[in-house]
Amino acid sequence: MLSVKDLSVTYESKSVLENFSFESKGHLSILGANGSGKSTLAKALCALIGFKGEIGLNGKNILDLDLLERAKMIAYIPASLENFDPYVSLKEFVLMGRYLYKKPYLNYAQEDYKKVDEVLNRLGIFELSDHLLSALSSGQKQLCLIASALVQESEIIIFDEPTANLDPTHSVEISKIIRSLQNEHQTVLITHDLNFAKSIQGEVLFIKADGYRYYNNPDDFFTIENLEACYKTSFELRSLGMRYD
């Protein structure tokens, strides 16, 4: 359960988000134009950046939680993977997601390795365990990021444009994986892909230049009239070929 009350974010003395209030019990899609503040909102939801207002995760104010408790509650998956350390293997990278379960000063436990193997198997990248991150393709990197969030076993997972850098085949693969996670995790999905968002079947938050619109029922968002009003461009209802269901 994610609840946001009067959330405002200013960045370099410019107001990016103003007085956002919404709730999500299931799966939230965040849509909006480039630069409208989608990623800023995502970062605020993890308390990575300063904000005014209140963010509640399962009834607890996020600022009352320490960083380990936050990590247990919410995981964030960025659009792309970057890493300075050139010799980190996929497995070592995913293992970092277990940091909150690690005892201070000690190595990761057997159980952490087990969890990592389990998740890598589930995502079908177990064979890549020992590959260095630099040797992975964009699709594999995205899977690696998802794996690192899954081993964290957080209740809420935020996906920040997970298919932005992927070709259609991998987009569909990733979106299927994300939908398969919906039974175990509450999700927040930031995307430009309307078909993908529609397949999620959850609440929709559309960010505009001058505010936002919140739709409790996705069917209210995905009508031609509404989409045209939101995006100020004409829409046509037909199958685009790529199917997400």
Place this chain on the structure above:
Amino acid sequence: MIKILLILSLGALLLISPFIGTLSISPSEIFDSTTLSYKIFFEIRLPRTLLAFFAGITLALSGLLFQNIFRNILMTPYTLGISSGAVLGAGIAIKLGIVSMSFGLAIVSGFGFIGALLTVILLLWLSRYLARQAHTSLLLLGIALSFFYTSVLMLLFYVSDAHETQMIIRFTMGSLSTIGYLSVVIVSVSALLLFALSYAKRYELQLLSVNEESAQLKGVDTKKLIPLLLLTSSLSVGALVSITGPIGFVGLVVPHIVRIIYKQSVHKLIIPTAIFGGLFMVFMDVLARSIVEGVDIPISIVTAFIGGPFFIYLILSKRN
């Protein structure tokens, strides 16, 4: 295999090093406390070798930490101007004529330490005004600070007499020569503290090498950890530089070489970096004492003279 050979051969050097110098010492004489060899071995050569070893640990580890925290291989206490701060502090003390007072050299070191400390505080303070994660700007700030310090140092040269100028120049060239164990104790304690902290936080460092946000999201309190790591490594470098003068290139080159040899993630590089840093420095010191017979070449000349071309070779060879 190469790793073991390298460590063994450099380790052998650690044992041989105290015997190398203008006056040759035979191992049989060092146990007889009445001989000159005994005095030279235990009061000059052994402390010098130990000082070199712990100096290498400090420089290499702080280089590794800075590179990882800022995710930029050019970030070291040296390139950020912390060493220059220490030099300026010591230079000012020399100009004030403190050397001729009792405990003069210790006070000069104290000034050097304060110079390093003020630089770290200045950098941490200035970095709060930089845009988030603008590490390139921090590097530029460090470089600008170094230039500023150098110009103040030039001014000091200009208003100093020949003797003072000579002393300041000597200090800027770096020297590992020491008598007795006081400086060894100071440098070894700070080196071991730095090592203990780096090792205790090895997994946090691994998370920081992804980026600061990601480390926070996985549960690392970076707002406390980063200043702790930076302050500890800067202070141990400050303590070192105030005793030996600035020694360049070790902090930049050693972590890089270790990474290339070991091909491991940072959490597995702490121990090798410390060992190689220490042994590398002993090796450099042996060269400094033995390249020209009877002459003790200042250590920073040797490290830069060998480290510079070697680093260029590494960068070029990595591209192929």
